[in-house]
């Protein structure tokens with residue numbers, strides 16, 4: 494072990510890399526705990542914190558956050574299986590997504606989730622039919638609204654324009670006959686999600702205020718109760734050097750100020766704050782090993798054993814200046830940068846760059862590098878099958894022990910689903926072989 498290297502809960506990262514191989518994702522449960530607790534302890538008790546599995550669907554991550562009290566927001570059958578296996582109670586799970594299949598809706602009804610978040614009037618009709626077939630008297634739903642107020646500050650705005658998500662507020666206001674016609678589907682409240690990567694407290698507070706006001710208005714217009722309002726989330730973390738982390742204390746204080754009068758007016762109403770990135774990003778590091786260090790036309794490159802195939806998000810944003818995720822030498826942790834390196838993965842595409850001109854201490858083949866703040870939208874949002882490398886191992890360090898929480902894809906497994914066709918004997922002089930003439 495190298496004296497200067499990074500340790501996770503006391504374990505040298507080189508030991509983790511040797512035991513489980515590279516590339517891999519390492520998650521630190523202490524960081525998950527710290528982030529969750531700080532948020533939970535700060536937020537008004539009427540607000541429940543739900544994990545959006547989309548950001549990190551690993552069963553151990555969901556299991557750990559679930560054990561701390563988090564609910565879950567899911568969008569597929571496998572995510573439903575995941576939260577069950579993770580031990581999260583159905584009354585703390587909601588299922589959303591604009592394209593739920595019949596099988597998914599049936600599974601939601603059978604599982605008795607807190608709510609299905611319906612995203613179209615058509616979906617309400619489908620669910621009504623399914624409830625009737627299943628003989629269910631009451632299937633709780635939230636109506637996902639595409640709000641008509643303005644938001645700002647999101648890296649990716651999700652509302653206020655034509656979208657496949659949710660039901661336009663304007664359409665909902667005219668839909669009382671549809672809601673009144675529902676027999677088995679019980680509207681419990683509303684859901685709105687304004688987008689992702691908000692880094693400004695004021696924007697998040699503004700969104701929350703507007704969503705709660707809209708929910709109040711719609712509940713009156715439509716004559717439905719306010720038992721639950723999910724006001725989304727979209728809390729960001731800073732990745733790039735032009736960004737600053739969210740001021741959580743200010744965000745939570747501002748949200749609580751908005752929530753306080755709302756829950757006084759609607760006692761017993763459950764509020765949900767659903768978060769993916771914020772709950773998981775800081776806890777994860779993508780660990781790669783430098784295979785080669787080389788120079789091309791005056792620029793130094795580190796070619797690592799993993800890249801955008803596992804961490805597409807690290808490609809960065811921006812059309813002119815590509816911004817880098819925080820990348821550190823884990824082998825020479827804490828050592829001063831000696832120069833800049835462009836860090837690439839092993840893929841045969843010039844886009845496989847996880848950091849451009851990254852200031853690093855000297856890098857040699859065999860060194861470990863880490864892309865920090867990578868616990869969200871890593872493997873789940875990456876083209877892991879590109880060049881048939883498959884997905885990497887994932888390790889969760891909990892109470893000083895490193896647990897393998899996802900095996901890396903094995904070569905045989907990767908090929909096992911493909912089928913070779915029997916093409917008969919090889920063609921001779923461009924003519925088909927004898928087998929083809931039978």
Ligand SMILES: *Cc1c(COP(=O)(O)O)cnc(C)c1O
Nearest residue numbers: 545548686689690727768769770
């Ligand atoms: C993606 C998504 C989330 C999670 O977003 P983060 O920015 O990662 O917190 C929550 N809710 C909905 C509806 C989403 O689509």
